[in-house]
Amino acid sequence: MRTNTIQKVGQIGVPVKDLEKAISFYKNQLGLPLLFSTDSMAFFECNGLRLLLSLPEKEEFAHSSSVIYFQVENIKKAYEDLIDKGVSFIDEPHVVAKIGDTETWMTFFKDSEDNTHALLCEVQI
Template identity: 75%
Template sequence: MKTNLIQKVGQIGIPVKNLEKAVHFYKEQLGLPLLFQTGNMAFFECNGLRLMLSLPEKEQFAHASSVIYFQVDNIQTAFEELTNRDVTFIDEPHLVAKMGQMETWMTFFKDTEENTHALVSEVQGEAAC
């Protein structure tokens, strides 16, 4: 029997072209705590998960990142607050799955580097409205 060697995701790297602009977005608009910035990298805390923004070392790494799904308690409140902070959403909060009484709601947004990320909220049915 194989044991689980991987316990959790500890860090996600996001390639950026303009580090200062990206740092401003993640710190001021999304409201994530900046842990530290050094050289061509900046590190943010996201409830035990570290986000690393970095200028790609090689051209092969200079592409949009994977979608990061940021968990929120109330997706409508988060959507409205981030919209007020000039975050560019590409859709409205919407229901994507219903399993029993649990509903999963999402909305997608772009960062300053055109990476697409999402807010996700899992709530008891009828609570998301």
């Protein structure tokens, strides 16, 4: 029997060009708690997952990040709250899948560094 040594994702790194602007976005607009920062990186807490924003050490690492899906309880309310905070959305909340009695809703937005991320909500119907 094969065992999987990976338990969960503990940290996600997002490359940024302007660290102070990115810290402001994730702290003030998304409301994530800032754990600590240095002159080249910042760490945020997201319900047990650590989010690392960092200036790339080399040009080869200076590219857009993977999509981070931030889970929320009420996607329509979260969407409205973030619009009020100036977050730029690509679309509106919409159903992307129905599995049994569960609908999966998403909406995508841009962060201060032009990375695309999403809000995710699973709703019992």
